Amino acid sequence: MASSSSKQGQGRGGAPQAPPVDPKYNWTSTPRTVVGSRVKRLDGPDKVSGRAKYTFDVARPGMLYGRIIRSPYPHAKVVSIDLSPAQQIKGFKTALIVRDPKDDKTNVLMYQGDEVAAVVADTEEHAIDAARAVKVQYEPLPAVISVDAALAGRAPEVFTGGNVRPGQTQQAGDLDAGFKDAKFTLDQTYQTHVITHVCMESHGTVCEWDGDKLTAWVTTQGVNSARDNFASGLSIPQSNVRVICQYMGGGFGSKLQLGPEGLICAKLAKQAGAPVKLMLDRKEEHLVTGNRPSAAAHIKAGVSADGVLVAYDAESWGTGGAGQGAGGFQLPYIYLAPNKRRTHKDVFINTGTQRPMRAPGHPQASFLTEIMMDELADLAKMDPIQFRLKNLPPEAPNAMWGSYLKEGAEGFGWNKRHPTGDPTPGSIKTGMGVAIGTWGGGGRGPSVAHCEVGSDGSVIMRVGTQDIGTGTRTLVAMVTADALGLQPSQVTPEIGDTQYGVSGGSGGSTTAASTSPGMRIAALKALEALKEKIAPELGASADALVAEGGRIYVKDNKAKGMSWPDACKRIGTQPITADADWQPGMTSVTTSGAQFAEVKVDVKTGIVRVTRVLAIQDCGLVLNQLTAESQVYGGIVGSLNFALFEDRILDRRTGQMVNPNMEWYLLAGMSDIPSIEVRLKNMPERGVVGLGEPPTVPTAAAVALAVRNATGFTVRSLPLTPAKIIQSLQQKA
């Protein structure tokens, strides 16, 4: 399981090119006094007071504002662009043609929101005026809007090589023999929809040139990758680009790479000879900054008399927009199926393209699989948990689903669950559901940490990573303090700037596992150097010294020692410095999780309310119990939105998104939030794994199954809108 599941996540755990870590740096080599405790975010006060400066808040002297003119059509040719009316607008500074009408290679726009031109003005209001004034003549072209039409061959041929790209067929075992062994069979189609990331801070940058050197404030999940994107996109050396991101308002995968708006902003700033800020608005966010691709599968499955999934045949498809696939989901997700076949087709439609979104592929795979599992369990007349236990891979440290299902059943009151369909009279029906999830996570290099200890006792830990809201800044201080026997408040974390060195992007739940080994090793190396300085004075060898509770003392004689500040006074004028990279041995891959959901469904209105969720989740070594729990809460809410509310709705005729806002693109509010219990399983012996993505995988399926258990009918597609539930109820009747 370890090898196959490690492929499921984005994080691969890193091919161990570097030598395994010296055991003296391992997580178990010093007492964990800070790691694993509940530490409040160091930047909390800055965030709650509004002092934290996001890219959206950056103001530079003489700064101008940029705005992009975008295609209103899902597919069109740019015939002409007339900038002159914009030049008449008050405050207009400069403009840029992004798609030259004369260039046949680039003058075709492939989706609503595709970039056409851009303007700069003295204020944001004037930039909007100028953008509106630009006259663009389009020649609308036939567009593919519907996945079903594309699959049926009823859509115009838009994409080179066809609107549908067949993938390879994967096969294992003997499918025919499997179906022969099956006592019960099922033949159904399951579907998930397209959603968008809806980062609260929109994508955007502030770009400022000094000669041929660019400084860019970017709301990004990877300062280093953004720097490289600027360099290659502008054909300038990476060394000429500095990217800064101290705070960023959510990315969820959509800010791993620099979007076209970043390069446009840099070009506009160069052209204007002044700093330019270009932040997208909410509509642009929905249209062009990525989405979670849809997924669907027509599944035939067979179960033996004793409840084993003996045959599984899936034909799947999905769309990631214009020229982007959607195949990255495993079927039948975590469950074993000795005899299986899976064929996948990517469908291209004229919409903005997909980007990784929090556990790419997994929420989809989970839904397509788990609904089927409960339908099969009912056919085999088995409890859904017993049926799952029959079909899981063998238990292992990275495959704990069986244990979690049993523990959760006990904790959630699963024995009170009624069979499918709440027999209670009245319109309010109650139900329970359960689903499981996994994710790779893990660490990888390069992620170089630099530790400085000064003669005044100050400690700096510097690493070119970024805090996307998970609490990385606090982890930097915690891991360092833990190694040095200090408190996190005694450490100054320096992150969010390419000047702080090389580290990876914050994606795939890999940040903690990628950064923490280097930080710990660097801190312990610095401590070794400090111990050498004070050892003679303490009359002991450096090896015999222990750093704990703000002191360094002789292991066998606690009274013989000195305080941290006193020890640091011996450092001299040059601070102690130490660097270290990620090394194998302190991290591992693959998480397990199980989630239970309880819902109330009003079968008169179709409204679903999730009342309770229990999440059992592991992530290897828990670094900060407080912020780790927050990740799980957040993952559950994200998946609840996926299950019940959010949906990118396209107009079937025009191909335009009808809800590119936040009032009709629905997201949960406080009244929609269930009571959530989080049980985080700490596994220090596994090292750090990662947690950002795992908890957002199973909730949607658990909720959908709870709805099925409540109502007695199966909705096989998301989202579970009131209309869809009423419709299903009517079909059932």
Next chain:
Amino acid sequence: MPKRTHEPKDKAESGFSRRNFLKTVGAGGVAAGAVLAKAPGVDAQTGAAAVGPGPVPVTLNVNGKTLRLDIEPRTTLLDALRMHLSDPMTGNKRGCDRGACGACTMLVDGRTVYACSTLAIEVQGKKIRNVDGLAENGKLHPVQQAFCDKDALMCGFCTPGFVVASVGLLEKHPNPTPEQIRKGLDGNICRCGTFSRIFEAVSSVKGVQRG
């Protein structure tokens, strides 16, 4: 999903009444009400003074301080404070720009408003409070402290709006019921999904004075 709705504004408070306009004209064209534009006119139907579209002087009372701005009448309260001050107040954010996400929530005369959907020129003469002014002498407001203590934030972009909405709620209901907390904060959206912890934080706050 329940969303907070704005109660209609009292026209008499808008600062653009016919009476105010006539008074201003009566004073020989001097902008006594501080709302008069370079090209004043009267809308034939409403009788309101037409100002703009160019910049007009606007005076705002924010966090107890008087701020004088020269902004276009279309400028929202949020944008005025974020982009048109020499010392910008960027605490409150713009998430949707349509009064749906609540990141811009400010208090105007003690009531929560979406500052992205409120014109700056309309709230002259009112007491405006935003997240930038909640801490006093470097000491966090009890609501801000509770958000930190309970980890009621992740990326933090929606947090200023939630904090101000929570202050508004607690000044109205110093000991709110769970239902009052839920309804009071339904106008704000957090994409990171911190709701459980925000609920915990707001439930834990004691001693906020009735506003």
